[in-house]
Amino acid sequence: MARIAKAAIITAAITSSATSTQLVHRSSFHFSPLSFTRILHPSSLTRKDAINRPKHSHTRIIDARAQLSYRKNTIMLASSSMNDPLNHDVAKLKRLVLIGGGHAHVQVIKALNSRTRPENIHVTLIDLQSSASYSGMVPGCVAKLYTLDQVQIDLHSLASWAGTEFIQGKVVGMTLPAPHEETSNKQKLVHVEIKDANSDNCDVVTTKDVPFDVVSIDIGSTTRDFTTVPGASQYCISTRPISDLVRRIEIEEDRLIERLSTDGLSNCETKVVVVGGGAAGIELSLAMRARWGNILKSTNNGDESPIKSLLSITLLDSNDELMPGESLACRTALNNLMEKYRIGVRHNLIVSEVTSAHVRVTSRSENNNELRQNEEIPYTHCIWATGAQGMSRGHDLSWKLHEQCGISISKDRRGWILVNQYLQSISHPYIFAAGDCCEMVHRKSPPKAGVYAVRAGPILITNLMRSLTCDDGDDNTELAQYTPQDDFLKLLMCGDGTALGFRFGIPLYGKWVWNLKNHIDLMFMDLFNVNNLKKEERQKKGDYDTTQYDAATNRPPPLNPEEAAKLLVRTDDDVDFQVSWNVLRNMIAEDDYKDRVLHFVAQVTQNV
Numbered sequence: 001m002a003r004i005a006k007a008a009i010i011t012a013a014i015t016s017s018a019t020s021t022q023l024v025h026r027s028s029f030h031f032s033p034l035s036f037t038r039i040l041h042p043s044s045l046t047r048k049d050a051i052n053r054p055k056h057s058h059t060r061i062i063d064a065r066a067q068l069s070y071r072k073n074t075i076m077l078a079s080s081s082m083n084d085p086l087n088h089d090v091a092k093l094k095r096l097v098l099i100g101g102g103h104a105h106v107q108v109i110k111a112l113n114s115r116t117r118p119e120n121i122h123v124t125l126i127d128l129q130s131s132a133s134y135s136g137m138v139p140g141c142v143a144k145l146y147t148l149d150q151v152q153i154d155l156h157s158l159a160s161w162a163g164t165e166f167i168q169g170k171v172v173g174m175t176l177p178a179p180h181e182e183t184s185n186k187q188k189l190v191h192v193e194i195k196d197a198n199s200d201n202c203d204v205v206t207t208k209d210v211p212f213d214v215v216s217i218d219i220g221s222t223t224r225d226f227t228t229v230p231g232a233s234q235y236c237i238s239t240r241p242i243s244d245l246v247r248r249i250e251i252e253e254d255r256l257i258e259r260l261s262t263d264g265l266s267n268c269e270t271k272v273v274v275v276g277g278g279a280a281g282i283e284l285s286l287a288m289r290a291r292w293g294n295i296l297k298s299t300n301n302g303d304e305s306p307i308k309s310l311l312s313i314t315l316l317d318s319n320d321e322l323m324p325g326e327s328l329a330c331r332t333a334l335n336n337l338m339e340k341y342r343i344g345v346r347h348n349l350i351v352s353e354v355t356s357a358h359v360r361v362t363s364r365s366e367n368n369n370e371l372r373q374n375e376e377i378p379y380t381h382c383i384w385a386t387g388a389q390g391m392s393r394g395h396d397l398s399w400k401l402h403e404q405c406g407i408s409i410s411k412d413r414r415g416w417i418l419v420n421q422y423l424q425s426i427s428h429p430y431i432f433a434a435g436d437c438c439e440m441v442h443r444k445s446p447p448k449a450g451v452y453a454v455r456a457g458p459i460l461i462t463n464l465m466r467s468l469t470c471d472d473g474d475d476n477t478e479l480a481q482y483t484p485q486d487d488f489l490k491l492l493m494c495g496d497g498t499a500l501g502f503r504f505g506i507p508l509y510g511k512w513v514w515n516l517k518n519h520i521d522l523m524f525m526d527l528f529n530v531n532n533l534k535k536e537e538r539q540k541k542g543d544y545d546t547t548q549y550d551a552a553t554n555r556p557p558p559l560n561p562e563e564a565a566k567l568l569v570r571t572d573d574d575v576d577f578q579v580s581w582n583v584l585r586n587m588i589a590e591d592d593y594k595d596r597v598l599h600f601v602a603q604v605t606q607n608v
Contacts, residue, residue, distance in 0.1 A: 094468045095212045097190050098125045098164075099171050099397075101132040101155040102218030103450055104434035106528050107457030108464060111544045114163025118541065121468055124165040124210055126192055130156045133242035135450040137521045139283035141246055143290040143495035148246050150525070157530045167208065169194035171397055174215075176405040176428065187211050188430070214430050214467045216460065217417060219397060221436035221448060224386040231354035232275075236384040239280055245383075249291075252381055256295070269310045270296055271378055273359050275351055276385035277317025279449075282334070283493050284385050285315045285343045290495025314344040314377065316361065321347060326490075326502050329605070333507035334492075337500050346377075354382060387448065398437065407431065410439050422463050422479035423456060430467065434460050446484035454524065456482055458546040465544060489584065491517040503584055504594065506568055506601055512575035519577065520550060558586040558593055565600030 096112070098105045105125070112123055137151040159166035169192040177186040189209045196204040223238045237248045259268050270292065274285045289311070296311040315338070322334055322345065338345055346361075353360040358376040398415045401407040408418040408427035416439035418426050425431035426441055435453035439445040446452045459482040470477040490502045491513060499517050501508035526532055559567065564583040567575065587594035 092120060094121045094214075096121060096123045096464060096468055097210055097212040097215045098123065099127075099190065099215065099217045100219035100435075100437075101125060101127040101129070101153070102220055102435045102437075103134070103453035104457040104460050105216065105218040106132065106153055106155075106158065107454075108216070108461050109158055109162050109164050110528060110533070111461045111546065112164075112465065113161065116541060116543050117465075118469070122165070123162070124167060124212075125155065125159050126167045126169060126171055126190065126210065127155055128168065128170050129241070129243065130154070130168055131243070134521065134525055135242060136517075137525070138239075138242050138245065139280075139287045139493045139495075140518075140521075142249055142284060142287035143493065145493070145495070145497075148243065152243070153525065153528045154530070158528050158533075161530050161533050167192055167194065167210065169208065172207075173400050173404050175209075188213070188215070190215060214432070214464060216432040216434065216464060217397075217437055218433065218435045218453065219437045222396075223384055225351075226384050226386070229351055229354065231356075232351070232384055235354045235356055236275070236382040239284070239383070239385045249288075253292070253295075256292070260295070265296070265310065268296065270312070270380050272311070272313045272381045272383065273377060273379040274313065274315045274383045274385055275359065276387060277315060277319055277322050277345070277347075278385070278387050279323075279490065279492060280387070281315055281317075281383075281385040282322065282338075284383055285313050285338075286341055286493065286495045288383070289313055289341050289343065309342070312344065313342070314346060314379075316349045316351065316359065316377070317345060317347050318350055319347060323502075327505035329505060330502045330507045333500060333509060337492075337494065337509075341494065349375075416445075421481045421483070423460055423482055424463065424479065432460060432464060432467075440484075449488075451488050452484055455485065455548065458548060461544055461546050491520075493517065504587060504598060506598075508568060508580075510571040510575060511573045512570075512577040512580060516577040516581055519581075523550060555582050555585060558590075559583055561593065561596035562600045564597045565604050568597070569601060569604055 131152040175189040417433040499514035
């Protein structure tokens with residue numbers, strides 16, 4: 001159950017369909033178009049509330065009439081008390097440490113900048129890299145639709161703009177007080193290894209201890225089985241870290257072009273094998289076709305002969321079919337797409353070993369009970385795209401924190417940090433986690449997809465600030481609940497200016513789908529462009545932006561459901577993606593409208 005905060009005024013953003021904020025005790029709300037202000041006053045507490053409220057709760061009652069001037073879309077804290085010399089609690093320095101520059105944390109850095117956060121709060125970001133890659137745009141980068149710089153967030157510049165201390169180093173552990181010591185003055189510390197820039201020996205590191213009051217972890221994940229399958233880490237290109245993926249492919253391309261110039265096209269047959277039948281594997285297969293397809297094709301006898309491609313791409317999938325959770329219509333559209341772009345798909349295969357020239361696999365029956373024959377699949381380039389997992393035991397940060405400090409992690413070999421519905425560690429209330437590195441315990445945890453880290457950002461901002469601004473020893477801080485959406489708009493880049501999307505069981509395809517994906521991705525990246533952020537320097541204390549980055553405002557009236565259905569199934573280049581996006585948003589917002597559109601989609605597709 002969420003608990004009542006000692007701070008009297010809290011403004012929480014109304015989230016999109018991706019998240020919801022749930023508050024326990026009855027309150028009065030002042031509504032604005034996009035947000036609401038929660039004001040506690042005597043009439044908002046029922047007899048039941050008073051009886052059930054914990055005895056040690058200290059909810060402050062404030063007259064609602066004095067709160068009319070608070071802004072929308074912000075968590076408003078009593079910043080006027082910051083200048084009160086008698087307010088010793090506010091004057092005490094509070095330290096927030098962010099471990100990792102993931103999709104949720106970059107939103108925290110932006111929101112809690114030096115102009116908006118209280119002056120007594122110090123924020124530190126720790127990351128091994130100076131930039132963070134946005135996973136949604138990486139296949140486009142591999143396909144040469146974006147440069148590497150376009151898909152990366154400059155953490156150093158973002159932190160500098162936000163007045164956040166940035167430490168480039170590797171977190172190797174923490175020192176935490178024992179449970180019976182948590183109310184004492186014992187410091188909580190993050191231990192960071194930093195390479196010595198002044199040393200000629202790149203292996204020389206120093207250890208820095210970073211104190212904190214609240215810490216949040218958003219470190220992503222590693223590629224599943226990459227370190228456990230023999231030969232995989234030696235011979236394959238992993239999808240993580242993302243920047244290394246792009247650079248490795250660039251290196252291989254340079255070698256390929258050199259071979260073409262020396263050996264000739266006929267001697268440069270290239271076989272790309274992609275291991276992993278999820279969205280990442282599918283997109284990377286398509287990206288490699290787009291990237292190397294034109295390099296590796298020739299005519300046998302002049303211009304009149306058909307073009308022969310010297311590039312083969314094979315996708316290895318461990319399931320019976322690609323994306324089994326999607327509708328039949330979506331799966332059929334995906335299979336047709338893979339055939340169109342000449343991506344060979346092999347199902348029910350388990351990789352047992354990778355050698356310098358072959359991927360050794362074991363096939364299995366569709367009921368997964370009977371192992372069949374072994375097979376060697378030849379390759380010249382192998383990309384490992386098997387999805388997310390924590391690193392091997394003894395190396396991953398979550399395992400180290402579990403062994404050093406008793407932080408709760410999942411008992412399987414993946415080692416996810418276990419969090420509750422507030423993204424808060426179930427073992428240490430001052431530790432939070434978001435994105436791929438954590439797993440929710442009160443409900444089925446969402447898939448390891450970047451969209452969930454993005455959607456968690458506003459909730460994380462709210463809860464970190466509420467934890468930082470509560471009094472020491474106060475266990476009654478009311479936190480916002482993160483409720484992951486059940487489904488989301490999946491958009492698969494094809495590499496040629498088109499994309500395939502899935503939503504509500506409808507396959508969406510064409511140039512307009514790519515334009516929509518490109519628009520959404522660039523809109524997210526623009527949030528952290530320092531040149532754009534300079535325009536926001538008029539922000540004031542307490543103005544924490546907790547809106548979803550793609551929250552819809554001022555949408556036009558919904559299209560007629562029949563017209564909307566016809567629009568969504570179109571694949572021609574004349575479709576306006578903004579109009580189609582508004583249809584999808586209206587379907588998310590209104591179940592009745594969604595049902596009517598789906599009814600007409602069924603009719604339209606049946607007549608095709």
